[in-house]
Amino acid sequence: MNRAIKPLLYSLVIAALFVTGCSNNRRTLPSGQKQIPRDQMIRLMADLELTESALKIKQVKMSRDSVKQIATYCYDSLYAFYGVTPELFRENLRYYQGDMDDFQSMMDSVIVTLTRHRDSVSNPAKPKTRKIEGKKK
Numbered sequence: 001m002n003r004a005i006k007p008l009l010y011s012l013v014i015a016a017l018f019v020t021g022c023s024n025n026r027r028t029l030p031s032g033q034k035q036i037p038r039d040q041m042i043r044l045m046a047d048l049e050l051t052e053s054a055l056k057i058k059q060v061k062m063s064r065d066s067v068k069q070i071a072t073y074c075y076d077s078l079y080a081f082y083g084v085t086p087e088l089f090r091e092n093l094r095y096y097q098g099d100m101d102d103f104q105s106m107m108d109s110v111i112v113t114l115t116r117h118r119d120s121v122s123n124p125a126k127p128k129t130r131k132i133e134g135k136k137k
Contacts (some may be wrong), residue, residue: 029095036084036092042106044082044089046113051078 029035036044051074059067079086097103 029091033088033091035095036082036088038096038106040082041092041096042109042113044078044084045106046110046117047078048075049110049114050117051075 051071055067055071055074058070062070075086079089084092096106
């Protein structure tokens with residue numbers, strides 16, 4: 001590498017780190033809409049995956065129109081529960097995908113969440129009972 005280019009390259013890397021490091025954690029979306037917090041986005045993505053899986057099961061037993069109606073109701077309910085619109089979700093999804101390393105980490109968290117749900121259904125916790133021993137006199 002040319003000796004003149006090397007310091008310039010280092011300067012650019014340092015400047016890029018400085019600029020990104022100085023920004024606050026409150027990133028804004030290009031459209032100016034609100035950002036869905038990362039943890040909430042992970043939970044929403046996990047719930048959307050669960051919904052999608054449930055709809056695929058229903059697809060086998062029901063007509064396409066019925067599944068479509070149920071899907072609309074389910075998705076609308078999820079978005080309402082999280083206080084977002086489908087457009088806001090899609091915009092935030094694109095936003096989070098802008099940093100693929102962080103997005104992959106988010107997807108790993110979604111998988112962990114789904115695995116916990118699966119495990120809780122597969123192995124329901126048995127209620128703990130306490131033995132009450134009679135009093136001795």
